[in-house]
Amino acid sequence: MTHEFETKSRAMPSSMETTQATPAQKNDRRLWSHLRRLPPTLYIGGGLVFLFVLVAFISFFWTPYPPNALNLQNRLAPPGTPGFFLGSDRLGRDMVTELMLGARNSLYVSVVSTIVAMSVGATIGLSIAGSKRSLQGPLTRLVDVGLALPGILTALVLAAKFGPGNTTATIAIITWQIPVAARVTIGPARQILALDYVEAAYSYGRKKSYVLKRHVLPNIGPLLIVLCSVMFAAAILIEAALAYLTVGVQPPTSSWGRLLNETQSLLEAAPYLMFFPGISIVLTALGFNLLGDGLRTVLDPQQSRSGLA
């Protein structure tokens, strides 16, 4: 529908418009029509993600109370108590402050693990796609074995060996995500390698490593961006899960998963306490997933009508 409208307005420009619109105005209008046609998931997901990142950044400069400030007079305050907008925990720590610090920890762990897992995984995927045809099958199966490893168990084993903590959680997420990134990279990379322009690059005298880096990688870039967003969502969930299982980040550092764990024992006394960390996790993971979905629609030329890519 929007598409039809577009062509109509382009086909019959009134003479007023053509004489009065400056090039800058025209560009503005084109930008607006572009933005209007972007999928709503992109806006909703992007908004949630932006909010998450914003909160995490603000926590570096300002929180309602200093981190871990106790307020024993106001323990287990319900939401709406003056000074404790979302309530306080059993030591009187402000929930807003805790949530902001938890967002910071989530962001830190997911950024580090996604960047590392993506670069290592994509490199492995590209190398497998570029390897000899006889090697590709076995190597891909090897990655499948990696995919089959249960991530939480890996994390528990790591925690048992090296002790719990943020680093352990990050490493666990990375080892979990590397096979995912590799597996998703292999197929599209092989598709690109079969294309004519790759053969053309060989015909100029390029070697395979260069072709993989400069021809294949940019052309699977959109896919990797989408994958990043999905991996972010997964990393946030796993970080929370590990913190909940107390193999992730340790007190006194705040984390949404740890807040869930701590409020669990107060389920009867203060059920409202576990609502906010829970909803934070859900909204953030949902945000990244929606963003990934929106990005896919925009970046995939076969799905997109908006034609940004």
Add this chain to the structure above:
Amino acid sequence: MLEIRDLRVSIEGREIIHIEHLDLQSGSRLGLVGESGSGKTMTVKAIAGLLPDGTKISGSVKFDGKDLLTLSDREFAKVRGNKIGFVFQDPARSLNPMMRIGKQVSEAIRIHSDLKGSAVTEKVIDLLGQVQLPDPASLLRRYPHQLSGGQQQRVMIAAAIAADPDLLIADEPTTALDVTVQEEILRLLISLSEKRNMSLLFVSHDLGVIRFVCDSVAVIYGGNIVESGLVEEVVTNPLHRYTSALLAANPGMPKDNNFSAFMGKRLQTITGSVPAVGKFPSGCRFRNRCQFVTDECSSVPPAVTTESDHQYLCWNPSSGGAS
């Protein structure tokens, strides 16, 4: 300059190409003609070392006295793009959609020469001018999708000749283009080959196009060169039955625009299609589609015969003149 002797290419144990003898002189233009599936593309890819993984190749392909088939991958990469340029069939697919024109054309220069920075840019602008693209400087930062098919093919040609190769292989360079653009590209290839004294190995399924572009022609069927010689000689006096059938299947142009002479006339066709790899008949590979089979054809593969300046592989050659 290019001497092919006993070249055999096989995939999974099945021989798809066997070329006993094919020469290309320096500065001359050779056309390779055949139907789809006859092995044209495989042959030129074998010469350029672009065959996919898992193909076995034997014999010798001598280029400037060096046997290309004995080179390692690394050594071959030095020849490819440098001494041998390659133009592909579909320009829209053979240019990377995410890479600017300037960078794609400069690939071979950056690999094979010591030029750097602005010297490369100058050379690229010069090349784009040589392939007769208007306003080359503004093209540098464009992406392939912003150009028309003909312009894309010119860019592809510029990229292929960027390192001043001695041999340009063009694999059906005009098939994906519309007819008016085809002629421009063909003329461009001819003039480039003349100006640069560059040999051209031109692949096509259209004998008319080959007659327009090339000095000599090799007709390929089932991976074998069935007839070769000077274009005029082969076209006016085809000896192999396949060549004469190909010529008869060409409608040509009616004389004096007398289209009525065309109407109602049945165009000759070659019955059947090229058999799948490994399904060729014994003896002469064209036997099952030939109207003039003899007993000899089915038992023994024909040997190379030289007659009136061209070579052919046929037991029962046409006695001359298109039938």
